[in-house]
Amino acid sequence: MTKLTLYGYYKSSCTTRLRIALAVKKIEYNTVFIDFFNKEHRGAAYAAINPNQSLPTLAVEEEEGSSTPVHITQSVAALEYLEEAFPNSTPLLPKNPADRALVRSLVEVIVADLQPRQAAQTLEKLGNDFGANTDQKIKWAYDWCVKELTAYEKLVTAAGPPGKFSVGDQLTLADVCLIPQIQNAVERWGVVLEKEVPALAKIYDNLKSLPEVQGAHWSQQPDAPKDA
Incomplete structure (x- = not known):
């Protein structure tokens, strides 16, 4: 029997x-909380399992x-491992190859083009x-969020009005990656979705109504501060 352990931090978008994918797929796992705020991820114990000292590790x-x-x-x-190792759980990749390619393109917009540019280590650098200063960092993050979310929206709407989610009406890996990035854009950087990316605003409204998304929000995690 496969045992999964997720090393993570409550406010880590990655x-x-x-958390969202595991909840949607109803896969059981254990959690080890890594205190990012106090730089536990840079300690020798965590670096031994993740040399890049990034979160998460599965x-x-x-x-x-x-x-x-x-x-x-x-x-x-x-x-991708969860997709392959648990084929009988809810799929997060479409069957159609063209749709799969679109999902993967959207994932890359988030994980390669957007997230690293407003990550904590980038702002620290x-x-x-x-x-x-703080205002300059916020502007930097805000501008990148708007630029890359706009690119994401153009891909989603290229063939016409989108469905409930990023690629039709099926929840996909694109949505799983989009959700925490939009949460960052709105909650940390003050992006007004309805103004900047109205199509994504509607998609996000659909996504945030899902119980798996609500339960994965940083504020609902056991390691989140009680007054957060």
Whole structure:
């Protein structure tokens, strides 16, 4: 029996991707909380399982206690693993190859083009190396969010009005990656979706009504501060 352990942090958008996917697929897993705020992810113990010191890490044990766990250290690789290892659970990739390609393109807009540019380490670097103040960091993150979410929206609407979600009416990996990034854009950087990306605003309204999305929100996690 496969045992999964998710190493994550309540406010990590990349960790949230995994929380949503695991909930949608109804896959049981254990959680190890890594205190990102106090830089636990940069300690020797965590670096031993994830040399990049990033969150999350998904540890996979095919038979409990029988072998060294496999550590999947990138969220998209972990999402793809869940698709392949649990074929009977709710699929997050469409059957049609063209739709699958679109989903993967949308995923890359989020994980390659947007998320790294407003990640904590990027903003930290802007401050430490280039003297950016808080307002400048916020503007940097805001501008990148608007630019890449606009690109995402254009891909979603290229063939006409979108369905309930990013690619038709089926929840996909694109949505799983989009959700926490929109939460960041709105809650941290002040992006007004209805103004900047109205089609995505409607899609997000549909997504945030899902119980799996609500339960995966950072505020609902056991390691979130009680007054958050």
